[in-house]
Amino acid sequence: MHLGVMFAEGIAGRPPNYEAAATWYRAAAEQGDPDAQVLLAFAYSIGEGVPEDYVSAHMWANLAAAKLPPGKARDAALQLRDQLADKMTPAQITDAQKLAREWKPKAAAPPPAKP
Numbered sequence: 001m002h003l004g005v006m007f008a009e010g011i012a013g014r015p016p017n018y019e020a021a022a023t024w025y026r027a028a029a030e031q032g033d034p035d036a037q038v039l040l041a042f043a044y045s046i047g048e049g050v051p052e053d054y055v056s057a058h059m060w061a062n063l064a065a066a067k068l069p070p071g072k073a074r075d076a077a078l079q080l081r082d083q084l085a086d087k088m089t090p091a092q093i094t095d096a097q098k099l100a101r102e103w104k105p106k107a108a109a110p111p112p113a114k115p
Contacts, residue, residue, distance in 0.1 A: 004028070004039065008049075018049030029060060032105035037064035038077045045084055058084045058096035063103060 004024030010016045022043045028036030037060045043049050044057035061081035068074035085093055 022049030030106045031108055034064040034067040041080055045080060054084050054088050055092050055096045058088065059099040062100040
């Protein structure tokens with residue numbers, strides 16, 4: 001996840017690479033890291049490095065909120081989830097909730113290499 005943040009902020013004076021950041025966020029999010037899940041949810045919510053996808057964003061924000069302890073980070077995940085829900089149809093919300101319920105963490109693996 002930390003590499004993702006570095007790519008999002010730009011490394012060594014280079015411009016941000018949001019696609020690479022999202023790749024690293026996903027790698028950590030899929031292993032169950034709630035901080036990475038929030039960052040990936042935000043990326044999906046605005047289409048930063050990934051296609052804009054409210055269903056995926058809602059799912060990741062929901063998963064993060066379920067794992068984060070009470071506090072500002074959890075509140076931010078809940079706020080993002082609720083803001084997304086305001087933009088979604090009931091069917092989309094149902095789909096996102098189903099994906100969150102069925103989600104299982106994956107074993108650690110490096111993100112795929114770019115061709």
